[in-house]
Amino acid sequence: MVxxxxxxGAAPVSVQSMTTTDTRDARATLAQIRRLVHxxxxxxxxxxxxxxxxxxxxxxxxxxxxxxxxxIHFNYRLALAAMDAGVQGIRINPGNIGSRQRLEQVVHKAxxxxxxxxxxxxxxxxxxxILKKYGHPVAEAxxxxxxxxxxxxEDMGFKQIKISLKSSDVMTTVHAYRLLSKKxxxxxxxxxxxxxxxxxxxxxxxxxxxxxxxxxxxxxxxxSLSADPVEEVRAAFQLLKCLDIRxxxxxxxxxxxxxxxxxxxxxxxxxIEKKLADFPLALKVAVMGCExxxxxxxxxxxxxxxxxxxxxxxxKKGSIVGKYPKEKLMEEFLKEINSCNQNS
Numbered sequence: 001m002v003x004x005x006x007x008x009g010a011a012p013v014s015v016q017s018m019t020t021t022d023t024r025d026a027r028a029t030l031a032q033i034r035r036l037v038h039x040x041x042x043x044x045x046x047x048x049x050x051x052x053x054x055x056x057x058x059x060x061x062x063x064x065x066x067x068x069x070x071x072i073h074f075n076y077r078l079a080l081a082a083m084d085a086g087v088q089g090i091r092i093n094p095g096n097i098g099s100r101q102r103l104e105q106v107v108h109k110a111x112x113x114x115x116x117x118x119x120x121x122x123x124x125x126x127x128x129x130i131l132k133k134y135g136h137p138v139a140e141a142x143x144x145x146x147x148x149x150x151x152x153x154e155d156m157g158f159k160q161i162k163i164s165l166k167s168s169d170v171m172t173t174v175h176a177y178r179l180l181s182k183k184x185x186x187x188x189x190x191x192x193x194x195x196x197x198x199x200x201x202x203x204x205x206x207x208x209x210x211x212x213x214x215x216x217x218x219x220x221x222x223x224s225l226s227a228d229p230v231e232e233v234r235a236a237f238q239l240l241k242c243l244d245i246r247x248x249x250x251x252x253x254x255x256x257x258x259x260x261x262x263x264x265x266x267x268x269x270x271x272i273e274k275k276l277a278d279f280p281l282a283l284k285v286a287v288m289g290c291e292x293x294x295x296x297x298x299x300x301x302x303x304x305x306x307x308x309x310x311x312x313x314x315x316k317k318g319s320i321v322g323k324y325p326k327e328k329l330m331e332e333f334l335k336e337i338n339s340c341n342q343n344s
Contacts, residue, residue, distance in 0.1 A: 002043055002116050003067030003088035007162055007219050008187030013245055014220040015236040016189070017229040018045040018071070023053035023060070030063040032229070037066055038278060039233040040248050043220065045069040045091060048078050057085035069118065076102040083109050091118040091164075094149040095127055107156040116160045117153060121146045122193055123167035137167060139175035146180060161186050162219070166193035170208040181217045190218035198227040202235045213243050234277065247282035250337075253301060254287040265289040265307065268330065275334060283340055286315075303336045305329065 001007070005014055017036050021028040023046045033044050048054050048070045061068050069089035070082035076098045079090055083106075090110065097103050110117050123137035126145050134141040142165040153161060163186050167173045173192055181188065192208045195201035205223045212218045223235040240246040254269035269287040276285065286304030304315045311325040316336050324332050 001114075001160070002069065005043055005067055007116075007189075011219070013213070013218060013240060014042045015040060015233055015240070016043040016045060016069075016220055016222045017041050017232045017236075018047070018222065018224075020229055023047055023049075024056050026056040026059040026063070029056070029060055033060075033064050033066070035230055036233055039230045040237055041066060041229075041233045043067050043069060043089075045071050045222075047071045048082055049073075051078070051081070054078050054081040054085065057082055057087060061086040061088075072097070074098070076106050079106045080109055083113055083115055087115065089116040089118060091120050093120055093122075093125065094152045095145075096125070100152075103152060104156055107153055107158045110160070111158050114160070116162065117158065118162050118164060118189055119146060119149050119153060120163075120189075121149065121165040123169070123172065137172070139167075139172050139179055142167065142172070142176040143179045143183065147183065150184070150186070162189050163187075164189040164191065166191055168192065168194040170204055173208050174211050177212050177217050178215070187219040188217060189220045189222070191222045191224050193224055195224050196226060198225055198231055201225040201227070202231075205235065206239055209239060210243065213239070213245060241282075248280070250276045250279055250281065250283040250285045252276065252285050252287070253304075255289050268305070271330060272333070276337070279337070281340060283337065285337065302340060303333065305333055 007014060019029050019032050021032050023029055029046060036044060044064065044066055046060065046068060057070065067088035069091055070087045071091045072079045072082065074096055079092060079097065082090060094103055097106060121142055123142060126137050126141055130141050130145050146163050146165045150161060150163060163180065165176050165180060170192055177188060177190060190209055190212055192205045195204045202225065209221055221236055223232045225232050237248045241251055252269065252273055255265055265287055272285065272287060283302040286301035288305060289307045302317060305312045311323065312329045313323050314321045314333055314336060321336060
């Protein structure tokens, strides 16, 4: 459990993100968390690099409607301070948090406060002996490091654990999680770390996480992007929707366009996608450009457009609602979508 959010077992795959604000600025951090919640984020992680950031955590935890995880590296005192501040989870690498005595203090407090620990291992921070053994941060090295660090915590009587092991290389990450999933039953947090910008990072994340999720691997995820974190949440839900794992918000179907198109599908579909970005209902919405596949695809959608020379036909639940000129098409289409929300 991360606060009220269950991870693993029969629980839904949960969507996480991480704030990009300076954690020391509680107001800005909470403003970003509110935007993320609006997009569907269910767990939020914040960086805690120093004492000033830890001092801001009580206000952040109090103001957040979703569980807060403190991301801690090296300094065990920051982990203790974060837990005293009320965070619902911490992310640590037990091997770099300090001596065994210091780690014991962290683990004991987590148990005392019923706070979960994510044991996180990254390809860029493997132990020297493991890196020497394998030569490179290969999947087997990541798994060995993760299990070593899990045992450190287990030996202290703590089991409220989830594990992550990430690489910026897609297939290394996939192979590592496949191996790990056969060696442990702890919940797995999955992600492709340092995936890249909005475009390339989304594709890399979809490729790697799509493979894992389709194989039943992964209990909670973050799509890591060099972009507004709201885009991480949107990408995550789109991925889960494509795999029929979870549904949140509309599914947009639009034709790739060709010389037969009768309306500007690209412009219309782009406008509709933006308008529906925060629409809550799981509708199937179709924007089709001509009379070949358009009517069939649009009729199968909850709401759809099939383009014509003069404008377009709007379908709703398989029936024609009306025919409209190009200048009225968008307006009437949005009316039909909004009526779905009112009737839900």
